[in-house]
Amino acid sequence: MSLAPAVPGKGQSAPAPAVSQAVLNVVSSLLEARTGQQIAAYRSWRIDTALKPLLRDRGLATLDQLVARLLDGHDAALADQIVDALVNGETSFFREAPVFDQVVEAVAAVEATGRRARIWCAGCSSGQEPLSLAMLFAEREADHGKPMPDIVATDVSEQAVTRTRTGRFTQFEIQRGLPIRRMMRWFDAAGNDWAAKPELLRAITVRRHNLVTDPPPVGTYDVLLCRNVLLYLSAPTKADVFTRFARALRPGGVLVLGAGETVIGQTDAFEPSRRLRGFYERAARLPRASAA
Structure with missing residues (x-):
């Protein structure tokens, strides 16, 4: 299962980063520690897209709040849920x-x-x-x-x-x-x-x-x-x-x-x-x- 990529089309520039450097550092470190996968800086916008449902479930407004909750250590399931959201990969029946x-x-x-x-x-x-x-x-x-x-x-x-x-x-x-x-x-x-x-x-x-x-x-x-x-x-x-x-x-x-x-x-x-x-x-x- 991989972090599904989104490659810009011809003539299009990559989306602007949608997360702070602090969020990128924490989330990418967590993902690499758990799965070995790395998040390139130009794909950091994917973090925002993938974690929005988790923000809603937790009643949080920003990714910075989500990371703060992760770091305070009181939500034992949160790290697993963040990783699950990020590695929700693309698949289909009889692919190729x-x-x-x-x-x-x-x-x-x-x-x-x-x-x-x-x-x-x-x-x-x-x-x-x-x-x-x-x-x-x-x-x-x-x-x-x-x-x-x-x-x-x-x-x-x-x-x-x-x-x-x-x-x-x-x-x-x-x-x-x-x-x-x-x-x-x-x-x-x-x-x-x-x-x-x-x-x-x-x-x-x-x-x-x-x-x-x-x-x-x-x-x-x-x-x-x-x-x-x-x-x-x-x-x-x-x-x-x-x-x-x-x-x-x-x-x-x-x-x-x-x-x-x-x-x-x-x-x-x-x-x-x-x-x-x-x-x-x-x-x-x-x-x-x-x-x-």
Whole structure:
């Protein structure tokens, strides 16, 4: 899950900063300490946008008041809520659809060896990615009798983890990337929302997990999706996360990044896959893990 960027269009200048330097320093330090993500000064306006709902919930008028409450230490939940608001990332069902076809291909290659595949969705946001995978493999199981792989979904945000576990989406969210046929097959109307069917949710193990500070979820994986999550990490932190990822993958396992991301020039733990275009395979020789 990442701090969703907003890049100015051609001919447009970046929005003027909407927060004080003191607010920027405190909030950006909190976010980096909790997630490793950094907020560039030119994107500081995003803090104001993301935290406005939290101001309303707390009955506060300004971000300076919010930071003062954070620093006085009497609101134990506030730090988590600030981080959750800032990492509420962009996602949708079947985002970059060809990626999912290649994941199915990678899983089939594992199954050809007689082993059940394991998939880790790191930075799962509100759950559309792991649910998209669960739909694909549930349909494959129904049509061809192929087993459902193990799917583990993680995120640093408690709010994201809760949403993934419940599988409940607004009308706007359900329409983004999800064909009507699949929506009707795998979701039930729930008031104004749509709720994933229990059998779909049972296919996914959901855990709260910090990519920067926590060891990988138990076990090793054949496919690891971490798309548009690492964009805002410092170079050393990103390199360390890549090494953690490589150690979490089985030999022959693949890493899937966002369309605009690459491992080239950032880590020696991965190299471009020769089998699956745009995916990465762990290197034969891994870098030494950092002391952190």
